[in-house]
Amino acid sequence: MSKKITLTIDGREITAPEGEKLLWVALDNDIYIPNLCAVKEIDPPQASCRLCFVEVEGYREPVTACNLAVTEGMVVKTRSPAVDRLVKTAFELLLSDHRLKCSECPKNRSCELQKIAKERRLKLRLTRFRPLVKDLPIDDSPDTFAFDPTRCVLCGRCVWEDHEVAGVGAIGFSRRGIDRRVTTFGDTSLADSPCIECGFCVEVCPVGALSFKE
Amino acid sequence: MGQASTELYEKIKAAATEKITALKQKPVVLVGMATCGKAAGAEKVREAFKKEIESHGLEAQVIDVGCMGHCYAEPLAIIAKPGHTPLCYGYVDEELAKRLVIDFLVNDDPCYEFAMVALETNDVFPTFSDFPRGVYEQKMILEHCGFIDPEDIDHYIDKDGYAALAKILTLEPEEVLEEVKSANLRGRGGAGFPAGTKWEACRKQKEPVKYVICNGDEGDPGAFMDRSILESNPHQVIEGLIISAYAIGATEGYFYIRAEYPQAIRTIRTALEQAREKGFLGKSILGSDFDFEIKVFQGSGAFVCGEGSALVSSMEGKMGIPRPRPPRLTTSGFRGKPTVVNNVKTFCYVPLIMKNGADWFKSTGTPGSPGTAVFTLVGKITNSGLVEVPMGTTLRQLIYDVGEGIPDEKEFKAVQIGGPSGGCLPESALDVPIDFDSLEEAGAMMGSGGLVVLNEDDCMVGIARYFLEFVQKESCGKCTFCRLGTKHMLEILNDITQGKEKDLASLDLLRELAEDIKAGSLCNLGKTAPNPVLTTLRYFWDEYIVHITEGRCPALMCKDLIVYYIAPELCSKLCNVCVGSCPTEAIYTREDGLKAIDQEKCVKCDNCLKTCPPQYNAVIKLSPPEMLKEKEGGSAK
Amino acid sequence: MQQLLEGEKELIIEKVGEILGKHGSDRENLIPILQEVQDSLGYLPGLSMEIIAEAMDIPSVDVFGLTTFYNQFRLNPPGKHQIKICMGTACYMVGGRIALESFERHLKIGEGETTSDRKYSLETVACVGCCAIAPVVVVNEDIEGKVTPTRVDGLMLAFEADEQEEEQKEAEENEEKGD
Numbered sequence A: 001m002s003k004k005i006t007l008t009i010d011g012r013e014i015t016a017p018e019g020e021k022l023l024w025v026a027l028d029n030d031i032y033i034p035n036l037c038a039v040k041e042i043d044p045p046q047a048s049c050r051l052c053f054v055e056v057e058g059y060r061e062p063v064t065a066c067n068l069a070v071t072e073g074m075v076v077k078t079r080s081p082a083v084d085r086l087v088k089t090a091f092e093l094l095l096s097d098h099r100l101k102c103s104e105c106p107k108n109r110s111c112e113l114q115k116i117a118k119e120r121r122l123k124l125r126l127t128r129f130r131p132l133v134k135d136l137p138i139d140d141s142p143d144t145f146a147f148d149p150t151r152c153v154l155c156g157r158c159v160w161e162d163h164e165v166a167g168v169g170a171i172g173f174s175r176r177g178i179d180r181r182v183t184t185f186g187d188t189s190l191a192d193s194p195c196i197e198c199g200f201c202v203e204v205c206p207v208g209a210l211s212f213k214e
Numbered sequence B: 001m002g003q004a005s006t007e008l009y010e011k012i013k014a015a016a017t018e019k020i021t022a023l024k025q026k027p028v029v030l031v032g033m034a035t036c037g038k039a040a041g042a043e044k045v046r047e048a049f050k051k052e053i054e055s056h057g058l059e060a061q062v063i064d065v066g067c068m069g070h071c072y073a074e075p076l077a078i079i080a081k082p083g084h085t086p087l088c089y090g091y092v093d094e095e096l097a098k099r100l101v102i103d104f105l106v107n108d109d110p111c112y113e114f115a116m117v118a119l120e121t122n123d124v125f126p127t128f129s130d131f132p133r134g135v136y137e138q139k140m141i142l143e144h145c146g147f148i149d150p151e152d153i154d155h156y157i158d159k160d161g162y163a164a165l166a167k168i169l170t171l172e173p174e175e176v177l178e179e180v181k182s183a184n185l186r187g188r189g190g191a192g193f194p195a196g197t198k199w200e201a202c203r204k205q206k207e208p209v210k211y212v213i214c215n216g217d218e219g220d221p222g223a224f225m226d227r228s229i230l231e232s233n234p235h236q237v238i239e240g241l242i243i244s245a246y247a248i249g250a251t252e253g254y255f256y257i258r259a260e261y262p263q264a265i266r267t268i269r270t271a272l273e274q275a276r277e278k279g280f281l282g283k284s285i286l287g288s289d290f291d292f293e294i295k296v297f298q299g300s301g302a303f304v305c306g307e308g309s310a311l312v313s314s315m316e317g318k319m320g321i322p323r324p325r326p327p328r329l330t331t332s333g334f335r336g337k338p339t340v341v342n343n344v345k346t347f348c349y350v351p352l353i354m355k356n357g358a359d360w361f362k363s364t365g366t367p368g369s370p371g372t373a374v375f376t377l378v379g380k381i382t383n384s385g386l387v388e389v390p391m392g393t394t395l396r397q398l399i400y401d402v403g404e405g406i407p408d409e410k411e412f413k414a415v416q417i418g419g420p421s422g423g424c425l426p427e428s429a430l431d432v433p434i435d436f437d438s439l440e441e442a443g444a445m446m447g448s449g450g451l452v453v454l455n456e457d458d459c460m461v462g463i464a465r466y467f468l469e470f471v472q473k474e475s476c477g478k479c480t481f482c483r484l485g486t487k488h489m490l491e492i493l494n495d496i497t498q499g500k501e502k503d504l505a506s507l508d509l510l511r512e513l514a515e516d517i518k519a520g521s522l523c524n525l526g527k528t529a530p531n532p533v534l535t536t537l538r539y540f541w542d543e544y545i546v547h548i549t550e551g552r553c554p555a556l557m558c559k560d561l562i563v564y565y566i567a568p569e570l571c572s573k574l575c576n577v578c579v580g581s582c583p584t585e586a587i588y589t590r591e592d593g594l595k596a597i598d599q600e601k602c603v604k605c606d607n608c609l610k611t612c613p614p615q616y617n618a619v620i621k622l623s624p625p626e627m628l629k630e631k632e633g634g635s636a637k
Numbered sequence C: 001m002q003q004l005l006e007g008e009k010e011l012i013i014e015k016v017g018e019i020l021g022k023h024g025s026d027r028e029n030l031i032p033i034l035q036e037v038q039d040s041l042g043y044l045p046g047l048s049m050e051i052i053a054e055a056m057d058i059p060s061v062d063v064f065g066l067t068t069f070y071n072q073f074r075l076n077p078p079g080k081h082q083i084k085i086c087m088g089t090a091c092y093m094v095g096g097r098i099a100l101e102s103f104e105r106h107l108k109i110g111e112g113e114t115t116s117d118r119k120y121s122l123e124t125v126a127c128v129g130c131c132a133i134a135p136v137v138v139v140n141e142d143i144e145g146k147v148t149p150t151r152v153d154g155l156m157l158a159f160e161a162d163e164q165e166e167e168q169k170e171a172e173e174n175e176e177k178g179d
């Protein structure tokens, strides 16, 4: 059993196993920190969505909670003007590449983006940026689910499930930069890929990119 | 044990010296055959030398060497004839090569009229130190580049090469580490992290398997000194790598060199083989109980792979995507083992420090940044090429004394330093001393050592846009700020340079985004990507304003904000070159014989402006494009 | 991905097999293997990636991800003449873009594309290290300096002359065969 340590988050004293990542400690204690890409088992964490910023005493700038190990006496604030500014920008950047039609989205009301907007009082529309949503077709070739790449936030959870949990290897990341996307070998439809429709990836999708049919 | 290595080395050295001395008994022609030389036609020049020497039945050797740094004067050749001061000739072509063989080698006339510089002090011809450049330049790691045969290890050994290795094998690894720490050698790959500290962190790890990697990815689109060093003096890097491995306790080393640098890869491979043959690599190096092997990995051309964790990930056969720290690479790097990654130049200093001592190293440069800085000096500069100056030299000295200023009587505007992670500094910042900390304070960065001089014809918004487009394309795409943020910044800059942005508030958004990307990105690519934009906003704010409010590009560079126009008062009527030069047949002859441009057809290729004879210079650029109406309205009457 | 020509499939299987045999199936060899296959075939056909993935026991989508990530890899056959325009800082500033646009106009293709007759492909590269003679274009393996639009015209004329010569030779050979 690893050693227990005590830390403070938003003024609350909390005990946690030493070395556990701050994000999980906070979430386990019902303190919400926005996150999309975090998966406990991925080590080192991806830390790619850049939403889980917090202030930690001793650090000059906000740091991401998902890859920060807790230590004895750590003092954390989940909100500050600097944190709020970064989260607001990261969130709006993600929205600028996300097809925003919540009413038509299968994940309406269970979407993680909506949750973040509600928790942090952020707008679910673009205020500063122009839309960058790409013109990519929906793949509804599987019998049980569909994939809408224009709603994907690249959190990578589905790829993890596919590779490490289901052990299939049907989907993965491809390309680079703004073109980075989740796809199959040669961009074929899922039906033409090794996909076995186990549905694991659909279950972990935090947004409306992967959704079950009916 | 211990002394055996130096004894063994002395024997190797004696053999090498004997060989080189024998070589020097006969005339030797050295031709600069690094990529820059080849591009300028050095291969033909070498063949001309060989043919001519052969046809005269001379006993002279022609040897390929690397880059001396005077790229502006390529192809370069050095002729060393016994009894004469070795002379260096620039702009050599096949004719000159033939002539030099006949006049100098056959007869005894060194053709001073074609010589650029003498390589040894003498009474007749100036040496490097007689030029302003020579006064400021101080060559540490470039000393032998261009003067020794990179394909023959004996040339390096003759210059005391591998003596440092022989020496350190008699020391404890900790002593080597202490020397490097005491020298305060800071990493030359950009960030300036102290190499000794990094090595120590790695050495302390309990894991017995450790790696050391030479980062030769060199992704900065305006820099090529790492490649040049690898091609010109590979053994210096290799020796540095071996010494570092000894200090760190590493078992295996790697060269990570991008596949676009085939010649550097070939040279390093040959050099490794020769080092192995001499016993500098492999099992029981120089008779000691230290074993070390070096392999070569070819990078696949992604700028982000220069970042340590991405580099390691690509070596493991994956996408080159950075990962968050901690853990640092010195704890968990290649194959999850403690790993040190250093730049090519960083390794180059190591043999010199171990041979001459930390105090010698610290006697050059500034206290915070000891040693020298190596730059590729390019752009609107008279003497482009590779330069090495002591840290603390000012940018002004570098540009005006070493580089001999701006050609074509143009006005200096800015210097871009540090490539995509660096910034653009104006005239007022030219007295900033070149060292890691001062440059960062000014908003730029030492970066990789690319130094691009810009003049009045360069648009600062355009340059910022260029670098942003580069990082935007090269972003790995993993994290939100860098992937999407740089794209939004680029869109704004595109609009500004295309005259589509009319609202000054866009500049606030640009700055806000830039700051957030710096603070929020995962790796240093994203964290430094906004620098070119931030520095131009800071130093060249007015240029942004003029683009937005007047739709005018003061440097006449932004294509969408200019038109080409043939000034009737300058056009000769009789000459037709512009008509012929236009690829789209946009230029026509008016009824009155003057030439004019059909703006609908014009693709703004710049050809007519370049070809219009200098006595007329009738083609001019106008900005904003609306000026055309004024002009044409006026001249039609 | 590209349709395979006749006989290409066998060639791919043979070459990839050879290269795999040399390297072993450790994941660390993946990039060196892909580099060698591309050297040998000129590009990375989908089939080659599938064979490699299978031999290394990794998902083929991961090989696809890798080859679409790195600049070096191409999934389509290159043109016979590969034209690479340097977009390094020094070249860009003195007209790299203008050179690129000139080629685009001549070839009627964009950056990163190959003409439909597979004769020419157009790419951009970052600094080739010859900034002193900017703007620079790399044609096949040769470096051309100070490339103005007029020089582009000249280069294209030279290509066309070469092509015609070759066609003529081919025609002559065919005629001989026909006899």
Ligand SMILES: Cc1cc2nc3c(=O)[nH]c(=O)nc-3n(C[C@H](O)[C@H](O)[C@H](O)COP(=O)(O)O)c2cc1C
Residues within 6 Å of the ligand: B186, B187, B188, B189, B190, B191, B192, B193, B195, B215, B216, B217, B218, B219, B220, B303, B304, B305, B306, B307, B308, B341, B342, B343, B344, B346, B448, B523, B524, B525
């Ligand atoms: C995007 C990016 C590209 C980089 N490219 C290079 C490079 O081409 N060469 C290099 O030596 N360092 C490069 N670096 C810096 C390396 O991450 C690392 O700091 C360096 O190799 C360490 O060596 P040094 O301490 O000797 O400088 C790059 C960093 C980033 C973030």
Ligand code: SF4
Residues within 6 Å of the ligand: B304, B321, B322, B474, B475, B476, B477, B478, B479, B480, B482, B483, B521, B522, B523, B524, B525, B526, B527
């Ligand atoms: S900052 Fe850019 S390059 Fe670095 S991890 Fe993020 S997306 Fe990739």
Ligand code: FES
Residues within 6 Å of the ligand: A034, A035, A036, A037, A038, A046, A047, A048, A049, A050, A051, A052, A064, A065, A066, A067
């Ligand atoms: S949860 Fe921390 S960056 Fe995504």
